[in-house]
Amino acid sequence: MTQLEELLARWMPRQRWFAGKGAPVERVLIEREHPIGGADPGPHGPGMRALVVAVHQRGGRARYLVVIGLCAKGRLRDELAHCAIGACTLGGAQRTVYDALHDPELTGRLLRCIARGAGTGPVRFRRLPEPAEPIATGMRSLVHTGEQSNTTLVFGERYVLKTFRRLWPGLNPDLELNRALSGSPYAARPHGWIELDIEADGGGGEVPTTVAMLQQYLRSATDGWVLAATSVRDLYAEPGTPPGEAGGDFAGEAERLGAATAEVHRALARALPTDVLSPGALRGLADAMAHRLETAVEQVPGLAPYQDALRAAYDDFARVEAPLPVQRVHGDYHLGQVVRTDRGWVLLDFEGEPAVPVAERRRPSSPLRDIAGMLRSFDYAARHQMIGSADEEALAPVARAWARHNRDAFCAGYAAAGGIDPEKHAVVLRAFEYDKAVYEVLYEAHNRPTWLRIPLDSIASLAGSPRASERTPPPR
Ligand SMILES: Nc1ncnc2c1ncn2[C@@H]1O[C@H](COP(=O)(O)OP(=O)(O)O)[C@@H](O)[C@H]1O
Numbered sequence: 385m386t387q388l389e390e391l392l393a394r395w396m397p398r399q400r401w402f403a404g405k406g407a408p409v410e411r412v413l414i415e416r417e418h419p420i421g422g423a424d425p426g427p428h429g430p431g432m433r434a435l436v437v438a439v440h441q442r443g444g445r446a447r448y449l450v451v452i453g454l455c456a457k458g459r460l461r462d463e464l465a466h467c468a469i470g471a472c473t474l475g476g477a478q479r480t481v482y483d484a485l486h487d488p489e490l491t492g493r494l495l496r497c498i499a500r501g502a503g504t505g506p507v508r509f510r511r512l513p514e515p516a517e518p519i520a521t522g523m524r525s526l527v528h529t530g531e532q533s534n535t536t537l538v539f540g541e542r543y544v545l546k547t548f549r550r551l552w553p554g555l556n557p558d559l560e561l562n563r564a565l566s567g568s569p570y571a572a573r574p575h576g577w578i579e580l581d582i583e584a585d586g587g588g589g590e591v592p593t594t595v596a597m598l599q600q601y602l603r604s605a606t607d608g609w610v611l612a613a614t615s616v617r618d619l620y621a622e623p624g625t626p627p628g629e630a631g632g633d634f635a636g637e638a639e640r641l642g643a644a645t646a647e648v649h650r651a652l653a654r655a656l657p658t659d660v661l662s663p664g665a666l667r668g669l670a671d672a673m674a675h676r677l678e679t680a681v682e683q684v685p686g687l688a689p690y691q692d693a694l695r696a697a698y699d700d701f702a703r704v705e706a707p708l709p710v711q712r713v714h715g716d717y718h719l720g721q722v723v724r725t726d727r728g729w730v731l732l733d734f735e736g737e738p739a740v741p742v743a744e745r746r747r748p749s750s751p752l753r754d755i756a757g758m759l760r761s762f763d764y765a766a767r768h769q770m771i772g773s774a775d776e777e778a779l780a781p782v783a784r785a786w787a788r789h790n791r792d793a794f795c796a797g798y799a800a801a802g803g804i805d806p807e808k809h810a811v812v813l814r815a816f817e818y819d820k821a822v823y824e825v826l827y828e829a830h831n832r833p834t835w836l837r838i839p840l841d842s843i844a845s846l847a848g849s850p851r852a853s854e855r856t857p858p859p860r
């Protein structure tokens with residue numbers, strides 16, 4: 385490995401967005417290295433390069449976008465010390481390398497390039513023709529903090545630039561679906577994007593690949609997760625009160641969120657291809673769920689006691705006789721993906737599950753998959769504050785009541801806005817809820833082991849067994 389690759393091999397696994405946590409890094413290879421507005425430090429400031437970095441782990445390869453800033457060794461500005469990657473020799477000169485997305489001097493160049501639509505060369509900056517007004521530049525960016533799979537920059541409360549960290553060849557569904565929804569009150573308007581070519585998986589030439597999306601910043605936005613968690617906290621403080629009578633009742637918001645979700649599904653079905661799944665295709669989906677379960681059990685043995693119940697639910701799903709309409713959906717729908725603004729709920733992050741190949745994520749699916757995702761999120765919101773609480777026994781029924789109350793409100797809002805009635809599709813919904821919970825087991829085992837018991841406990845109670853936390857050995 386080169387010196388820079390050695391540095392990246394140490395730095396990348398420590399980043400929140402790194403998807404391969406827990407597995408040793410076998411090799412790091414810089415597959416592409418493109419200068420953006422000058423690769424070397426010069427009179428106008430530090431240099432910048434976009435890298436496509438392949439990380440080899442457990443015999444597989446994952447590719448990531450890393451945008452590096454370069455300055456003379458030891459000359460990194462103090463305010464950027466926290467994002468240093470290290471020092472090495474590059475092109476015969478000693479350089480300090482750092483994460484360019486934290487340097488407003490460099491990110492300003494990205495915004496200016498999109499505004500100009502600098503559309504030729506290996507890194508292409510695209511701007512959308514509408515809205516017609518030019519993209520404003522000159523604002524300093526801030527990195528959005530919080531638990532994230534990608535890195536989002538906020539420019540002067542006007543735009544967000546979301547850089548996709550894990551790269552899969554092709555058009556990113558976040559850009560594709562936001563473009564399809566452009567102008568909808570339930571989505572944030574896209575303004576442009578950045579793409580570069582990467583090698584298709586399994587050879588077959590290069591594919592233009594979305595690496596960033598510029599989108600309207602929603603100034604008045606409050607995270608759905610924060611609002612729901614506040615409501616749960618308030619209910620915990622008055623344990624005897626039914627959730628509908630508590631001061632911080634969330635059901636009105638849950639109902640409006642259900643309605644917004646139905647509107648977005650309808651708009652996506654109008655704009656993008658739809659289909660109906662045959663019974664054979666349902667079997668294929670059930671098998672894919674069973675396969676994910678097997679992978680999860682290998683890594684988290686605490687899931688094993690529930691395997692039979694989950695498989696039985698997937699088999700019931702495979703036997704559903706009614707045709708299953710499918711269309712493009714959100715794909716990783718939860719309370720952290722929706723924000724409440726002064727104009728109502730807005731849906732963000734249509735990327736789907738970042739660990740799943742893009743071709744699979746772009747396949748039409750049932751809207752019930754998204755509904756299941758949000759219902760799982762209500763369950764998370766209800767349970768997460770119990771972790772480590774001395775009052776857990778007393779709080780468990782309160783959490784269940786909150787989740788049930790808001791689940792009903794969300795489903796009612798979805799059906800009233802013209803979507804299907806989720807409660808009338810119990811077998812399909814249950815299979816999607818289990819499948820999402822299994823995904824979450826893997827996600828938590830790798831990212832937040834102390835939260836692993838949330839999906840495990842949910843699976844245990846959905847499967848009618850004692851709580852997983854009472855019988856679960858730690859993940860492997
Ligand atoms: N257009 C936007 N306006 C305001 N806040 C946003 C916008 N896009 C993203 N955010 C904030 O950034 C967070 C993460 O964005 P998201 O697209 O979900 O990234 P990730 O894929 O990394 O989770 C959101 O939960 C929201 O708080």
Ligand SMILES: O=P(O)(O)O[C@H]1O[C@H](CO)[C@@H](O[C@H]2O[C@H](CO)[C@@H](O)[C@H](O)[C@H]2O)[C@H](O)[C@H]1O
Nearest residue numbers: 531532533716718719720737760761764824827
């Ligand atoms: O980073 P993304 O938002 O694309 O999604 C990943 O991270 C999420 C956590 O940040 C994770 O969501 C899980 O935890 C949420 C609470 O933090 C909860 O509301 C969701 O229901 C639960 O799935 C998501 O699964 C993962 O893909």
